[in-house]
Amino acid sequence: MSWMNHSTVTEFVVVGLSGQPELQGIFFIIFLFIYLVALLGNVIIVIAIIYNTTLHSPMYLFLLVLGMVDIVCTSTIIPKMLENMLLMDKTISYEGCMSQLFFFTWSLGAEMVLFTAMAYDRYVAICFPLHYSTIMNRNMCMLILCIVMVIAIANSWVHTGLILRLTFCGPNTINHFFCEIPPLLALSCSPVRTNEVMVFVADIALAMGDFILTCISYGFIIAAILRIRTTEGKRKAFSTCSSHLLVVSLYYSPVIYTYIRPASTYNFERDKVVAALYTLVTPTLNPLVYSFRNKEIQGGIKRVFSFLKCH
Numbered sequence: 001m002s003w004m005n006h007s008t009v010t011e012f013v014v015v016g017l018s019g020q021p022e023l024q025g026i027f028f029i030i031f032l033f034i035y036l037v038a039l040l041g042n043v044i045i046v047i048a049i050i051y052n053t054t055l056h057s058p059m060y061l062f063l064l065v066l067g068m069v070d071i072v073c074t075s076t077i078i079p080k081m082l083e084n085m086l087l088m089d090k091t092i093s094y095e096g097c098m099s100q101l102f103f104f105t106w107s108l109g110a111e112m113v114l115f116t117a118m119a120y121d122r123y124v125a126i127c128f129p130l131h132y133s134t135i136m137n138r139n140m141c142m143l144i145l146c147i148v149m150v151i152a153i154a155n156s157w158v159h160t161g162l163i164l165r166l167t168f169c170g171p172n173t174i175n176h177f178f179c180e181i182p183p184l185l186a187l188s189c190s191p192v193r194t195n196e197v198m199v200f201v202a203d204i205a206l207a208m209g210d211f212i213l214t215c216i217s218y219g220f221i222i223a224a225i226l227r228i229r230t231t232e233g234k235r236k237a238f239s240t241c242s243s244h245l246l247v248v249s250l251y252y253s254p255v256i257y258t259y260i261r262p263a264s265t266y267n268f269e270r271d272k273v274v275a276a277l278y279t280l281v282t283p284t285l286n287p288l289v290y291s292f293r294n295k296e297i298q299g300g301i302k303r304v305f306s307f308l309k310c311h
Contacts, residue, residue, distance in 0.1 A: 008168065008170070009168035010093065012091065012174045012179070013172055014081075016081065016084055016090065024086075028086065031082060034078070039075070041287035041288065041292070042068075044301060046064055046068060048300040051300070051304050052299075052303060054300070058136045059122070060296075060297075062121060062145075063291055065110075065145060069111050070282075070283035073107035073108075073279065073283050074279075074280070076100055076103040076104050076178075077104060081177050098160060098179070101179045101184070102156050103156075104180065105155060105156040107152075108155075108255065109156060109202075113147070113152065115252075116210040119213070119244075120144075124136055127221065159181060167188065168189060169189040170189075171187065175269075175272075176268060177276075182259075182271065183268060192263055200259070200260060203255070203259040204260075208256055211252040221241060225241065240293075247286065247290075250285070258271060
């Protein structure tokens with residue numbers, strides 16, 4: 001391919017979370033556990049929603065797509081990360097690095113827009129319950145998901161394409177645990193100003209824009225909750241909203257922090273910990289916060305396991 005001529009580097013060395021060999025075994029166990037929890041949790045949610053026709057509504061369709069996005073995100077990063085922890089040769093090919101960058105950037109964009117879509121769905125359901133089925137009909141739901149996918153793919157193509165134009169002539173050591181935009185920009189032998197500008201624009205438009213829209217939706221939801229007369233109803237609604245806002249803040253805040261700065265200000269030892277929040281922690285928490293506490297999802301999971309036992 002023609003873009004291969006832009007770089008003399010054929011592979012990258014990935015440092016990982018720590019360069020200390022004595023910690024690799026501990027990290028391997030921790031992140032294998034995180035991966036299995038995230039993968040199993042999201043797969044169960046996806047199967048439960050697909051299998052149960054009672055869950056084929058906009059809210060659960062968004063959760064289904066969120067589960068798939070989280071599976072892509074964790075599977076793009078953690079298996080290679082675990083492999084590098086076990087092997088002395090902690091390398092990833094140039095093509096593999098670009099592929100990892102593309103799928104991670106896609107999942108990052110998709111998740112941010114999905115959080116906003118899910119907040120809007122809950123806003124309509126709580127603030128306009130009598131008109132919910134009319135507003136969030138099948139066509140509107142499909143339109144929103146199409147917008148999510150178009151934005152995610154466009155965002156990923158732009159940033160990956162700009163990285164492919166850069167020249168990497170050495171060093172080839174990525175001081176990170178996967179191929180992300182900031183550490184790759186730090187290794188480039190060619191100017192990265194255009195990349196930094198596009199990353200900044202995406203951070204403002206996608207991360208900050210979606211975060212503000214999500215908070216506005218939850219602001220209207222909380223105002224509607226305050227009008228609920230029963231104390232128990234308020235308590236349950238506030239508990240759900242607070243947990244959702246916690247996960248959303250845990251996702252958007254480190255993303256905004258990571259991508260809003262120029263390459264010259266990166267501190268990779270600190271930024272690796274920050275990146276772990278939106279690449280590893282949030283995909284693990286999403287099934288617990290958004291799905292497993294939901295009684296309809298719990299019922300759907302029970303029906304799936306009952307079906308499997310009968311067969």
